[in-house]
Amino acid sequence: MRLLLMGDTHLPKRAGRLPAPLLAELPGADVVFHTGDWVDTATLDLLLSRSRRLIGVYGNNDGPELRARLPEVARADLGGLRFGAVHETGSAQGREARCAARFPDLDVLVFGHSHIPWDTTAPTGLRLLNPGSPTDRRRRPHCTYMTAAVTGGRLTDVELHRLPR
Structure with missing residues (x-):
């Protein structure tokens, strides 16, 4: 099972649209995660129409329309x-x-907000992944997103992708 992880897109304010390399990953993904701060409903609708399965949450910059359609935690x-x-x-x-205390029932937690990629494992075994942002690098050298796979009940092939400037 192939996973595509993104968040903090802040569209259309930051970049106007999702980057082409990220969009090219959609057909190969079985599940797409978006960690919030969509800002516009058009991005949600786009991902819903092009994804086999979308798991998304709202962020602190998402207004009432997105909050009505998305949970705080998925x-x-x-x-x-x-x-x-x-x-x-x-x-x-x-x-x-x-996070291990807040989510003791999870194996993997995908999160956003900081725009800073993150990949660590808590002492409890909880894997924490932040894909960064594909549209707003802030103080980071590159915009980013992640891909991963689930194989035989294990998370494998976690890869951070840097987008061209």
């Missing part, structure tokens, strides 16, 4: 792993322990 069982998605997890310091 959960899904995928290939024998328990996934969750949320926009914000708080500061980097103590993140693993804080």
Whole structure:
């Protein structure tokens, strides 16, 4: 099972549209995650129309229309792993322990908000992934997104993709 992870798109304000390399990944993805801060409903509608399965949440910059259509926290069982998605997890310091305590029933938590890619594992085994942002790099050198796979009940092939400037 192929996964595509993105978030913090802030469209159309930041980039106007999703980057072509990211859109090219959609047909090969079995599940697409979006960690919030969509800002516009057009991006949600686009991903719904082009994805086999979309797991998304709203972020702090998402208004009433998106909040009416998306949860604050999403959960899904995928290939024998328990996934969750949320926009914000708080500061980097103590993140693993804080998320492990908040989500003891998950194997993988996909999150956003910071626009900073993140891939760590809590002492409990909870894997934390932040794909960064494909449209707003902020102080980072590149815009980013992630791909991964679920194979035999394990998360494999986690890859951070840097987009051209």
